[in-house]
Amino acid sequence: MPKINPFIVFILKRLGIMVLSFFVASTIMFLLPRIIPGNPLAVKVYQILQQSASNPEMIKSVEKMLMDYFKLDRPLYEQYFDFLINLLHGDLGKSITYFPRTVNEIVAMYLPWTLALLVPAIIASWIVGNYVGVIAAMNRGKAVDKVLLPLLAALQGTPAYVFGMYLVLLAVATKWFPASGAYSPTAIPSLSWSFIVDYLHHYILPFLSIFLTSLGGWGLSMRNIAIQELSMDYMDYARVIGISPRKTQSYLFRLSALPQIVGLAIVLGWSVAGSIITEIIFAYPGIGTALWSAIQAQDYMLIQGYFVILIGTILLANFISEIIFAVVDPRVRYAYAGE
Amino acid sequence: MSILTDLFRIPKFVAGLAIFLTIVALGLVGPLIYRVSPTDIVGPRYTPPSPSHPLGIDALGRDVLAQLLYGIRGSLLVGAVAAGIALGLSLFLGTIAAVFGGLVDKVIMVISEVFIIIPSLLLMMVLAAYLSPGARNIWLVGFVIGITSWGGWARGFRSRTMSILQSEFIKMAILSGASRVSIILRDIVPIISPYILASFAMLFTSAITAEVGLTIVGVGMTKDITLGLILYIAQLYANITQGIWWTVVPPTLVMILIYLSLYLVAISLDEYFSPKLGTA
């Protein structure tokens, strides 16, 4: 048997699972609206045609686009084949409500706002959560831990959007922060100083709600990992040879942060899907709010497009995290090396 | 039973169970005592809490307390349906995969992996988005949540079953001519039963949260009152940005309490049984 680099075998296997998952997800997306009794897709396309645009010229072009894209008059397998080909080409079709703009254009318009909110909030909560987790682990069973543990559990159990709701209520009551949007209605997005200040002012509450709720998860998992590390012999050794608690804590932080890096990649991938509702609550102009309006407007093309993008992001993040895991974890690395 | 008396000595367990049972009682008995219809228009919209309407009136002129009591009932039912389905699937597939091994195991593991990687919230959205709004009742939403959230737990049951299969008493059972089905039902299920209970509790709360999420996004419940539907109406009429807290705080508070209480029950079950049965 020819020897193939085991690392490549591993990557290929994970890639296979990823492709399979994407295939399954898109097949479900394709099949569901078509096989449910009464063919809701056809009904909806017809409804949309009637409501979508006021001028008759546009109705015609939307109709033509929908027929071209869905090909509902053709056999199912042909529709399916076309659907897959379109997906592989990255062609998600054109929006109905924003006709004739493509779904890709609209996603590109909203995605930066979502990323600007999520990435800093999650990275900040990762850093702080890990720190808090180590502190809780170092003081396991003591007063600090007894306060932190239920607090972290409560934060983790509270969905980010519930937190968001409370923060908005607080903002309305105190008038400290604007309660919705990413910037004042009168402001025009630009890189001017005044816009940035306005943006940051709006940014604080949604940031806090995502930051605080993901803090719980990071803190708890870090506490678990750190407690395991603490039970290792080398930690006793560090204490015995008189390394200061502050230094031990920093070793512990570094040791336990490794598995957390993998978690970070996964969470970043999931966060776009996970913060849909938070965005809706804050009327923050990101993917989540856009998906909500697409669902309200029954813009089928957009809904389908968002789903493809969200699932794609998650699959990719998962894949990347697995690669990081294999590279970072010495045990996995040694397994590849042979001995 | 000595196990029960032992469990009742754990403050976490008692507190969690007490809170949860109180909520269940509110949902079951509440509507019978507070006899106000949740769908009737009882007064001017957005009347704040007052003695006649303890939790005020919502955007459509309905009594919020009545909505909440029926909403708890609806959400508990969604949770039970979804958790029942997900637990059934994960327990069945997880133990079968471990006991039968080989190709069966590989196929089940790949399927569960796909279900883990694809976010169940999205699957639910896809499923629910295409179902006609008139059809989205408790049973359908519970079903959709149930069949999309079993993946991770199936792996949990599989790995616990695998570790039990290593035991000598399983080999003894084989030498006594026990079939694989008998090994699953008589050896494995009783031993992992605390874990089954704990996973049911966690599936239950995550299903309730999932229903709320789905409904707020606009692809969930439309027919029956649930905590999600109360929040959906609140969001739809921009109650939050108007500072109308009484339609928002009660349902979310109940959600958090359900989570915390079942979380306490689940971890105390796990902490109590895992070391005893060596299935940690």
Place this chain on the structure above:
Amino acid sequence: MSTILEVKNLAKIYEIGYIRKRQIVAVDKVSFSVKKGEIISLVGESGSGKTTTARMILRLIKPTSGVIKFMGRDIWRDLRGGSDLRWYWRNVNGVFQDPFSSFNPTHRIRDFMYRAFNLFNEKLDRDTKERLVREALQMVGLIPDEVLNRRPFELSGGMRQRVMIARIFLIRPMLVIADEPTSMIDATLRLGILRLFSKLREEIGTTIMFITHDMGLAYYISDRIMVMYRGKIIEEGTPDEIVNNPKHEYTRNLLDSIPKLYTSWFK
């Protein structure tokens, strides 16, 4: 005496390592046979492959290669379906080393004993089953009413090992593979357990194969001894042949390690 079990070129190779595989030869082309009615011991240190051999004969682990024949039937090729397997385990069964982990902690002793009725072809009514179980427990010196409704953790290790042997009295197999049946039992109780095996042979005519690390025990109880070392059988003979005239250096080491006191215990 006729041969009931024949083992030929039996081998078990484990492949370990998730990504780069490494082979470990646990059992290396072992051949021997067992005659009806004899007590034979397979002696070796831990890791010698003796337990793997026992498990393969009990049909719990699939061999990598080689043949195990019981009553002329190849147990890995000729047995098909549930009824063949039940026939095999009705005739060949085992007692394990660890009386603690051999019982499901959630089962009562009655459940444990009753399960063996799976192996019986004849359909028995509840009263007959209860009577047979009680008789079997009495055979090993247990009082049925004291143990039947107990759970394993309510019994001592010695009692549990007696229950394991009672199970054998119930099944009445032709061949018993006893894998270190006394090693986890208090030294003072060992003799009692060993006597039960003698009783098994006297009353039912069971053939017994002991798997043990204890040369002293093997010498005391066996008709024939095989010494296993690193997956191979390196020496075979009657106890006296082995003790008086060991051919292999490893056997000599084993003999030297027997505590001198040991022999005096049994005489």
